[in-house]
Amino acid sequence: xxxxxxxxxxxxxxxxxxxxxxxxxxxxxxxxxxxxxxxxxxxxxxxxxxxxxxxxxxxxxxxxxxxxxxxxxxxxxxxxxxxxxxxxxxxxxxxxxxxxxxxxxxxxxxxxxxxxxxxxxxxxxxxxxxxxxxxxxxxxxxxxxxxxxxxxxxxxxxxxxxxxxxxx
Amino acid sequence: xxxxxxxxxxxxxxxxxxxxxxxxxxxxxxxxxxxxxxxxxxxxxxxxxxxxxxxxxxxxxxxxxxxxxxxxxxxx
Numbered sequence: 549x550x551x552x553x554x555x556x557x558x559x560x561x562x563x564x565x566x567x568x569x570x571x572x573x574x575x576x577x578x579x580x581x582x583x584x585x586x587x588x589x590x591x592x593x594x595x596x597x598x599x600x601x602x603x604x605x606x607x608x609x610x611x612x613x614x615x616x617x618x619x620x621x622x623x624x625x626x627x628x629x630x631x632x633x634x635x636x637x638x639x640x641x642x643x644x645x646x647x648x649x650x651x652x653x654x655x656x657x658x659x660x661x662x663x664x665x666x667x668x669x670x671x672x673x674x675x676x677x678x679x680x681x682x683x684x685x686x687x688x689x690x691x692x693x694x695x696x697x698x699x700x701x702x703x704x705x706x707x708x709x710x711x712x713x714x715x716x
Numbered sequence: 717x718x719x720x721x722x723x724x725x726x727x728x729x730x731x732x733x734x735x736x737x738x739x740x741x742x743x744x745x746x747x748x749x750x751x752x753x754x755x756x757x758x759x760x761x762x763x764x765x766x767x768x769x770x771x772x773x774x775x776x777x778x779x780x781x782x783x784x785x786x787x788x789x790x791x792x
Contacts, residue, residue, distance in 0.1 A: 605746060607746065607749060607752075608749075609748075610752070665746055665747065668744065668746040669744075672744075674745060676745055676746065678745070
């Protein structure tokens, strides 16, 4: 006989699947590892171990993402030598859409393609763009949803703080 | 025999319930590519809408006849 527990767990898992409950990332939680096809090469979080990583989830259809790119290029150029990495994870279902976007809005940092959304599933970005600042200890230091010009200073301060913490 | 019938019923109920839940999909923020398309907007072309409205309430002789009360002077 099929146990009542089995039926109950089936129902519970169906509800969970339907409502999209997953472990969202929080400040202080360990950043999930990822390994994605990217440009100029494969992008792995593990390869940047011990460094500060700014993971930005973006899409070609997202207007504020366009504004964030020049800023991320600037940050990569400014803090790159100190062990800072910007990684842009694209969540477009079609890679061509992302490539078209990149023609007009060039990225001077590695871009990874998450066409199936499996990494987005792990990080659960709440909007587009959403950035996760990962400290040298591999833990999420800050999460930022959206991008406005007014955010630049605050975000840069967070990056500086993460780099200072990394040196200790 | 009775027992297995009961189990069948329970199983059928569970299946029916879970099939209902399939309809409750959520669109995640990173999956909104299609929803972000221009043609998916409620009002894809505001200018076109203004023209249509103007023609409509001119014909009807009711300024703001589409949404606002009053008018009827036929002066549009």
